[in-house]
Amino acid sequence: MSDNNDIRLHIGVLSYANPHKLRKCIEHVQRNSRTSWRMTIAHNPSDGDNDTREVICGAIDRDKRIDVIWLDTNEGYAGGVNAFLRKAVTTPGWNHIAYLDNDAYVMTAGWDQRFCDTLDQHQHIGLLFPNGGPYPIPGPGYTEVLWGVGFCWATTRKAVTEAGFMDATLGHQNEADWALSMRLAGYTIAALPEVSVQHDATATNNQNPANQERINRGVVAWVDKWNRYFNGKQYGYHHPQVTRNEDWPPNALYLERYWRLRFPHLNDNPEVVTVNGQEYDLIKTPRLKFYYRNRG
Numbered sequence: 001m002s003d004n005n006d007i008r009l010h011i012g013v014l015s016y017a018n019p020h021k022l023r024k025c026i027e028h029v030q031r032n033s034r035t036s037w038r039m040t041i042a043h044n045p046s047d048g049d050n051d052t053r054e055v056i057c058g059a060i061d062r063d064k065r066i067d068v069i070w071l072d073t074n075e076g077y078a079g080g081v082n083a084f085l086r087k088a089v090t091t092p093g094w095n096h097i098a099y100l101d102n103d104a105y106v107m108t109a110g111w112d113q114r115f116c117d118t119l120d121q122h123q124h125i126g127l128l129f130p131n132g133g134p135y136p137i138p139g140p141g142y143t144e145v146l147w148g149v150g151f152c153w154a155t156t157r158k159a160v161t162e163a164g165f166m167d168a169t170l171g172h173q174n175e176a177d178w179a180l181s182m183r184l185a186g187y188t189i190a191a192l193p194e195v196s197v198q199h200d201a202t203a204t205n206n207q208n209p210a211n212q213e214r215i216n217r218g219v220v221a222w223v224d225k226w227n228r229y230f231n232g233k234q235y236g237y238h239h240p241q242v243t244r245n246e247d248w249p250p251n252a253l254y255l256e257r258y259w260r261l262r263f264p265h266l267n268d269n270p271e272v273v274t275v276n277g278q279e280y281d282l283i284k285t286p287r288l289k290f291y292y293r294n295r296g
Contacts (some may be wrong), residue, residue, distance in 0.1 A: 008037070008095070010039075010098070011038065011040070012084035012099045013029075013041045014077065014080040015044065016044040016046055016080075017046045019052040021103040023059075024105055025105055032111055033106075034109070039065060039067070040066075040088070042071060042080040044071055045074060069083050076171065078171075078174045079168045082168055086165075089157045096116045096119060096154065096156060097160065098115060103151075103200035105197065106130075108194070108196045114192055118142055118192060119155075122139075122141065124187060125159075125188045126188065127147075127159070127182050128154045129148025130148075130196060130197040133145025133191045143193055144254075145190060146189065146251060146254060147175060147176040148175060148179070155182075159182060162187075170218045171218035172215045172219055172221075172222065177222055180248065180251065226243075230248055267284060
């Protein structure tokens with residue numbers, strides 16, 4: 001695939017320690033990108049991160065397409081991403097946006113042009129991921145998914161402007177949360193399985209108790225947020241009638257399409273019961289095992 005200087009892509013990379021991985025991330029972008037790209041590194045500071053700062057400064061000196069946002073404090077994943085997004089959506093002429101974790105490595109030559117071409121051809125796509133995602137539905141030139149893993153994605157200025165930035169209050173599940181916000185704004189979530197991005201998952205694999213507690217708090221906050229939005233303030237993670245990602249209305253409608261592809265006749269002739277003179281269909285809805293037993 002030849003270079004395409006007509007496509008302008010603003011790439012964000014979130015930096016926190018891991019200087020060797022950050023260097024590798026940058027090198028893979030330089031080696032495999034074909035658009036007229038620029039990169040903004042949002043750097044979350046850490047104790048003794050001089051080596052990481054040297055990697056960033058060296059990359060900027062060698063490649064004028066790269067710049068940096070030096071954050072004063074550690075803003076976490078969503079806070080750092082939002083710092084980049086604030087710059088990206090206010091930079092005229094750069095309508096395509098992509099993101100990479102500092103330990104994510106693009107393996108597919110021309111990955112950026114494939115992302116941008118897909119977003120241009122299918123302007124209803126709000127978030128586009130590499131590799132794949134859960135509950136895939138084949139589409140015309142892409143695979144629709146429920147959400148994708150947040151180490152790499154692409155979007156547009158228009159989609160970000162309409163859906164808003166990431167919710168920086170959660171601490172985890174940010175990409176699934178943002179995907180739902182994109183869906184509520186009328187956008188499709190998609191993936192390109194032919195675009196390969198490897199990820200070391202440094203933060204997720206960190207077994208430090210404080211890190212695991214942060215992840216657990218984020219999951220609870222995410223479930224609390226959408227239960228209270230869709231069901232009312234009294235509902236949350238620990239409520240006996242808690243609803244989950246698959247239940248929330250935009251996702252439930254997506255999953256209805258997913259299951260119809262696999263069980264097209266699931267509800268053709270449902271059992272009918274009569275209660276107080278009113279007939280009801282008993283509709284089957286596939287859901288994860290155990291969570292919904294002994295509920296109406």
